Amino acid sequence: MRLADARILIADDEADLLDNLAEIVEDEGATVVRASTGAEALARASGGFDVALVDVGLPDAEGDTLVPRLREAAPGAEVILMTGQGSLEAAIRAVRVGAYDYVLKPFDPDALLASVERALRLVRAARAEQGLRKALRQERDFTAAVLDTAGALVLVLDREGRVVRFNRACEALTGHSYAEVAGRPIWGLFPFVPEEAQARAMFQAMLDGGKGASAELHWRVRGGGQRLIAWTNTTLPDETGRVAYVVATGLDVTEHRRAEHELQALHVRLGEEHARLLQAEKLSSIGQLSAGVAHEINNPLGGVMSCFRALRAGTIPAARLPEYFETIDDGLQRMASIVRGLLDYARQRPPRREAVDLASVTALSVRLVEPSVRGKGLRLVDELSPGALRAEADRSQVMQALVNVLLNAAHASPEQGEIVLRPAQDGHRVGVRISDQGPGIPAEIRHKVGEPFFTTKPEGEGTGLGLSITHGIMKAHGGSIEIDSAPGAGTTVTLWLPAAG
Numbered sequence: 017m018r019l020a021d022a023r024i025l026i027a028d029d030e031a032d033l034l035d036n037l038a039e040i041v042e043d044e045g046a047t048v049v050r051a052s053t054g055a056e057a058l059a060r061a062s063g064g065f066d067v068a069l070v071d072v073g074l075p076d077a078e079g080d081t082l083v084p085r086l087r088e089a090a091p092g093a094e095v096i097l098m099t100g101q102g103s104l105e106a107a108i109r110a111v112r113v114g115a116y117d118y119v120l121k122p123f124d125p126d127a128l129l130a131s132v133e134r135a136l137r138l139v140r141a142a143r144a145e146q147g148l149r150k151a152l153r154q155e156r157d158f159t160a161a162v163l164d165t166a167g168a169l170v171l172v173l174d175r176e177g178r179v180v181r182f183n184r185a186c187e188a189l190t191g192h193s194y195a196e197v198a199g200r201p202i203w204g205l206f207p208f209v210p211e212e213a214q215a216r217a218m219f220q221a222m223l224d225g226g227k228g229a230s231a232e233l234h235w236r237v238r239g240g241g242q243r244l245i246a247w248t249n250t251t252l253p254d255e256t257g258r259v260a261y262v263v264a265t266g267l268d269v270t271e272h273r274r275a276e277h278e279l280q281a282l283h284v285r286l287g288e289e290h291a292r293l294l295q296a297e298k299l300s301s302i303g304q305l306s307a308g309v310a311h312e313i314n315n316p317l318g319g320v321m322s323c324f325r326a327l328r329a330g331t332i333p334a335a336r337l338p339e340y341f342e343t344i345d346d347g348l349q350r351m352a353s354i355v356r357g358l359l360d361y362a363r364q365r366p367p368r369r370e371a372v373d374l375a376s377v378t379a380l381s382v383r384l385v386e387p388s389v390r391g392k393g394l395r396l397v398d399e400l401s402p403g404a405l406r407a408e409a410d411r412s413q414v415m416q417a418l419v420n421v422l423l424n425a426a427h428a429s430p431e432q433g434e435i436v437l438r439p440a441q442d443g444h445r446v447g448v449r450i451s452d453q454g455p456g457i458p459a460e461i462r463h464k465v466g467e468p469f470f471t472t473k474p475e476g477e478g479t480g481l482g483l484s485i486t487h488g489i490m491k492a493h494g495g496s497i498e499i500d501s502a503p504g505a506g507t508t509v510t511l512w513l514p515a516a517g
C-alpha cells in the first residue's frame with residue numbers, strides 16, 4: 017500500500033483513462049475524487065485532497081491557471097500533470113507556476129505511482145511542519161499573553177545580567193520599551209546604590225544555584241521617582257542543567273507599604289489621642305470634685321486656723337496646749353489625706369494589673385465624690401464589705417470608672433436622693449452596682465449614651481466622654497459595663513471585672 021490513506025483527485029476528460037487511473041491508485045490504498053472537467057476539479061478540490069493528477073488537455077482549463085487555483089483550494093496539496101508530447105510545453109509552464117511534476121502519456125503505472133508517492137511524502141511533511149508551527153505559535157502567543165496580562169512585572173536575564181525578556185508591565189512602569197533594554201544590563205534601573213548591590217548579589221546567588229530568592233527593591237520609573245517592587249526569583253536551566261536564565265517576577269507594593277506605614281502611624285496617634293481624652297475626662301471630673309474638696313478642706317482648715325491664732329495670742333494655759341496641738345495635727349492630717357486622694361486620682365501612671373479589693377477602691381471613690389454631692393443633700397450608701405470581692409484590675413483605672421459613674425448618678429439624682437453601691441458577683445466576674453433615684457435614661461437616647469462626646473449636659477458641665485472611657489477601661493480589663501434604666505425608676509450601672517485569682 018504505497019498510498020495508504022491518501023486522498024487523490026483525478027481530473028481527466030477521457031472516461032476510460034480516468035477509470036484506469038483510479039483503479040491503479042485505489043489498489044495502493046488511496047481514496048479517489050473524480051472530475052472530468054477543470055470546473056468540476058475545482059469544485060471537488062475544496063473538499064480537500066493530498067495529490068491531484070490533472071490532465072493538461074482538459075477542454076475548459078489551462079494547466080497554468082488551474083494549478084494555482086487547485087493548490088489554493090486545498091492548502092499544502094500538490095498537483096501532478098499528465099500530458100502528451102503535444103502539450104508538453106503547457107505542462108512545463110504549469111510546473112513553473114507550482115505543479116509538483118508532470119508525467120508523459122502513455123505512462124508507466126509504476127513511474128506514475130512513484131511520482132504520486134513522492135508528492136504525497138512532501139505534502140505530509142509540509143502539513144506536519146505547518147501543524148507544529150501552528151502549535152508553537154499558539155504556545156508562544158499564549159505565554160506572551162500570560163506574561164503581559166498578569167499585572168506582575170516579568171523580567172528575564174541571561175547569565176550576564178542582560179535583559180532577554182521585559183514584559184508589558186515592565187515597559188509601562190519604567191517607560192522603557194523592550195527594544196530599548198533588550199540585551200542591556202538591568203542594573204541601571206535601580207536608583208539606590210545599596211539596593212543595586214543587593215540585586216546583583218541576589219542575581220549571582222541565583223546563578224550559583226540559589227533557589228527562589230526574594231526581596232523588596234526600588235526601581236526607577238517613568239516620569240521620575242521610584243516604586244517599591246517585591247521581587248521573587250527563579251531560574252531556568254539549559255539542557256545541561258546549568259542556570260541559563262534568571263526569571264524575576266515583581267509586584268509593585270509601593271501603595272501597600274505606604275498604607276501599612278500610615279496605619280501604624282495612625283495607631284500611634286490614636287493611642288496618644290486616647291490617652292489625651294482619658295486625661296481630659298479626668299481633669300473635667302477633677303473640676304467637678306474640686307468644689308467639694310475645697311469645702312471638705314474648709315472645715316479642718318477653720319479649726320487649724322483658730323487654734324493657731326489662739327496660740328499666737330498666747331492666751332492658752334499651758335495645761336491645754338497638747339489638746340490644741342492635737343486639733344491642729346488632726347486637721348492637717350485630714351487636709352493632707354484629702355489632697356493626697358485628689359492627687360492620686362489625677363496622676364497619670366502606666367496601667368498595672370493586680371488583685372484589687374473592690375470595697376477599698378469603692379470607698380476611696382466615694383470619699384472623693386462625697387464632698388461635692390453634699391451640697392445637694394445626697395447620701396452615698398456603700399454596701400461593699402472589705403475583702404469580700406477581689407478583681408484582677410488596675411486600681412487607678414477602676415477608680416476613674418467608679419468616679420465617673422458616681423458623678424453621673426449624682427448629677428441625675430434629685431435633692432436629698434440616695435445613691436447605693438452594692439457588690440455583684442457572677443461566676444468569674446465581680447462587680448459594683450451603682451443605683452440612683454434619677455429620672456433614668458430616655459429610651460430614645462439610650463443607644464447614644466456611651467458614644468464619645470454624647471452628653472445631655474450644658475457646655476462646661478459634661479464632656480460626653482465619661483461613659484465611653486469607662487466602657488474602654490472595662491473592655492481593656494476583659495470586663496464590661498451594664499446599664500439598666502427605666503424612665504422614672506432610676507438608673508443602675510454595673511461595672512464588671514474579672515475576679516482575681
Ligand SMILES: Nc1ncnc2c1ncn2[C@@H]1O[C@H](COP(=O)(O)OP(=O)(O)O)[C@@H](O)[C@H]1O
Pocket residue numbers: 420424425428452454455456457465466470471472473477478479480481482483484507
Ligand atoms: N445615671 C444616669 N442617669 C441618667 N442619665 C445618665 C446617667 N448616666 C449617664 N447618663 C446620660 O449619659 C450621658 C453621657 O454620660 P457621660 O458619658 O458620663 O458624659 P457626661 O457625664 O459628660 O455627659 C449623660 O449626659 C446623661 O445624659
Ligand SMILES: [Mg+2]
Pocket residue numbers: 420423424482483
Ligand atoms: Mg459623666
